[in-house]
Amino acid sequence: MIGRDKGTGAPLGKRKELDDPDYKTDPKGARIPMDAHIRLAGEPLVDYVVPTGGGYFFAPPGARDSQDWVGSGLLA
Secondary structure, eight states: OTTBOTTTOOBTTOSSTTSOOOGGGOTTOSSSOTTOHHHHHOSGGGGTOOOOOOOOOOOOOOOSSTTOOTTGGGOO
């Protein structure tokens, strides 16, 4: 979620994903900005929304020999 370290998932300025963001030590938003999603949502959003990744991949058929070309099987 926004307001977390990309590599560890920890709140900005912390080490582990489940560490408390500890807003009391950052009352002016120097570490985690006041308008950061993690502050505004208070992170109950994680209870309802789970970000997942995905994608669509396409790999055309390869060339059969030196006279063929990649993807030619799509037109046959």
